[in-house]
Amino acid sequence: MKNKWLLALAIVIVLLGFALTRVVKNPYLYFASYVILQYIVLATAWNILGGYTGYVNFGTAAFFALGAYTSIFLIKAFAAPLPLLILAGGLVSGLLGLGIGYLTLRLRGVFFAIATLALAVVLQTMVINWQYVGGAKGINIIRPRAVLFFTSYVEFLFAVMVLLAVVAVAVAWWIEHSWIGRGLAAIRDNEEAAECMGVPTLKLKVFATTVSGFLMGVAGAPFPYYLTFVEPSSAFNLDYGVNSLAMPMIGGTTTWMGPVIGAVLLGTAQQVATVTISSALNLLIVGVVLVGFVILAPEGIVGLAKRLMRRRSA
């Protein structure tokens, strides 16, 4: 019963997103909302590995940029259409996730986190030295004409991102409510014990890293069309790593709602700060809020709300 309601809600959100583009015509709204929606996808993807499984990934930027650069390659080589770009970006990043999954055999905890950070830099260096996709100078991408019934391409990208965000959250919801989610939680709490109880830990970890990587690649794939100019330092920006980790931490890492709440709050705050004050300051906000939450409220907003409700009912 509850499933049906959530499915209906998801469809309504997508339709509302489409309807919005018919009514409001302010392009800035779509530029800003796109970034927030993109962060919903990234934060949700990060949380599947970081929150559910307990493996911290600092290398979100690597997966995101791999999705973006897969797109650039396909646009340049075959002028491929957007749906194909999204699928391809997801697959390539998912493949990287698969590799990272097998890395967890040897690396746990802190070492895994450092390895993901290292991975991002190695990939960035390779892209910098790959002239076909622009190298260190970056590359200009020309947007296609507006498609379907959308009046501008940004509106179309916005609608696509709404759809992707809903899909990402739905995937997280499904994982959380299936036996896979319970298995991942068991790994997070005690990997050895889980293995001893017959939980297929390696299979589950590889599943989590692959799905997480796939979704990050999906989020990165439309990025070249959004910015129309991509350089390695923007696609591999460490900000993606910090944000996609800070958002679930602030929202709460144990439920699908946490990353969404975190992404909406932090994403909006950053957009407002960028416009009204400066773009450097918005990163300071992320840093301070992240440190504040990790010290004072490790369970995030969802955890705080649950504690409040329990106190009220008791």
Next chain:
Amino acid sequence: MFSVELLLNALIAGLLLGGFYAAVSLGISVAFGLLDVVNIAHPAFIILGSYAAYVMNVSYGYDPIVTGLIFTPIFYLLGVIVYWIYYASFEKKGEDPLRGLVFFFGLLFIIEVSLLLKYGVDYRLVEAAYIGQSIRFKGIGIAMRLLVPCVVGVLMTLALSLFLSRSFYGRAIMGVSQDSLAIRLMGANPMRIKTIAFGVGIATASLAGALLIMIGPVEPSIGREYIGRVFAITVLGGMGSVAGTLLGGLVLGVVESLTSTFYGPSWSPAVSFGILLLALAVRPAGLLGR
């Protein structure tokens, strides 16, 4: 293209760079190697040291090394405060170390962006009489801006190594690293010793930062490049081994210098992180691991 002279120059530059890399990694070697505190923010403290050297150099004409020495006690206090917060929020509660890692990640960002807001994105550098000079010997050039950081770096490594093996507090630190419970049973307070150790680790960032800005111009986000380097060196050298840190620094310095001479400088960041990935995957215990 290939010549013995070029190779020799690259080798020497790499060894000199390696001595400096050791200085940069000492703090991680203490915090991460000995105390299991994943201070991923250490490069940010080093950049803070660089800016201290820059400000004192521009305003008062101080030599960067002098500034580095003056600021060492201040950085020690900074380290003590950071460790208190870390201890009270994470270690005491037995929270999983990943939250501590996220804490330091956030700290890295706060320091970096604060410097960015105060000094902007421009590259800053220091001036001293010896920085532009170099010694030439049969076609081999040794730049003073590399030689001085290397010598200071090796001296720092030596001093830290003597401190840990000879002094009372140094031995206490080694004791805590080996068996914290046993130290507590002996009636000592591990937290106090760890605070001192962490303070010493951050204190090295003051001089290391001064050396960094001597080698080349510095901007706030340059610390990110060093995250991979310092962890690669620490893991490569063997966690917590000070002599290993020097060895790891030299290995990385030489490999980076050779790559940058024969393949181009744009490949050199991949080297340190590639070595780190390899070291983590193949031999996490490092070259001189325990």
